[in-house]
Amino acid sequence: MDEPISSKAETPLPTNSDQGYSVNGDEPMPDLPQNPADSSSSDSDSEDDESNQNLHLQSLQSQLSSNPSDYDAHVQYIKILRKVGDIDNLRKAREAMSEIFPLTPSMWQEWAEDEASISTGPEALAAIERLYERGVFDYLSVSFWLDYLNFIREYDPLVQDCATSGIKKVRDLFExxxxxxxxxxxxxxxxxxxxxDLEKSIYQTIAETDAQV
Known part of the structure; x- marks a missing residue:
């Protein structure tokens, strides 16, 4: 008696290629190493970008030398110096522009943020406060005032410790x-x-201090 034919398909025998070999019996070719030209191309692009930025900076310097009142040239010059991280020339460029034009609130914020990213020690703190004071003199901007207030609350040690002089200082600034x-x-x-929020924070800090006494 014949056996019934199985409904399952027969499993095909593995071929040489399935076992990791090519049809002709040779070992499979290993993965090719990454083309070294890729990394050199990336380096070349980076060098080109830096070269273009330097040329652009030189062009803007020339423009500003011949026409110090070129507002757009000042803005572009500051933007590129900030991008390349040339902090010394960036300070000079910002000072030069501020002598002729009022800086926008965002430009003052960027200036203060850049200085704070370098240092927030006592001397730096005073210098950054002066930047904020110059900024609130140039423009009426709620966002810039808030940035100034947050900076004082975050970095002034007397304000952080809720010292009497610190509380007076930050309250006066809010006023x-x-x-x-x-x-x-x-x-x-x-x-x-x-x-x-400030007053709640002061109250909570004082209450916690009194509870520990």
């Missing part, structure tokens, strides 16, 4: 901010919220 922008039609609420 100045509210006098300047407390009636701003769309953003004044942000200042009031920040002030409430």
């Amino acid at each position: 100045r901010a509210l006098t300047a922008a407390g009636l701003h039609f769309t953003e004044a609420e942000k200042l009031w919220e920040a002030y409430r």
Whole structure:
């Protein structure tokens, strides 16, 4: 009696290629090493970018030498110096522009952030505060005031420790901010919220200190 034919397909026998060999019996070719030209091409692109930036900087320097009142040239010059991280020339460029034009709030913020990224020691703290003071003089900007207030709260050790002089300093600064922008039609609420947050923080810190005594 014949056996029934299985419904399963027969498993094909493995071929040489399935076992890791080529049809002619040779070993399979190993993966080719990465083309060294790829990395050299990347290095070349980086060098080209740096060369182009240097040429652009030289061109902008020439423009500003012949026309110091070229606003767009100042902006582009500062932008490229910031990109390449030339902090010394960046400071000089910002000072040169600020002598002729008021810097925008975002430009003052970037300047303060760049300086804070380098150092927030006592001398640096005072210098950065002066930058913020110059910025609030140039423009009425709630976001810039908030940035200034947050900087003082975060980096001034007397404010962090809730020392009497520190509390007075930050409260006085908030009062100045509210006098300047407390009636701003769309953003004044942000200042009031920040002030409430400050007072809550001061209260909690004092309460915790008293509880430990």
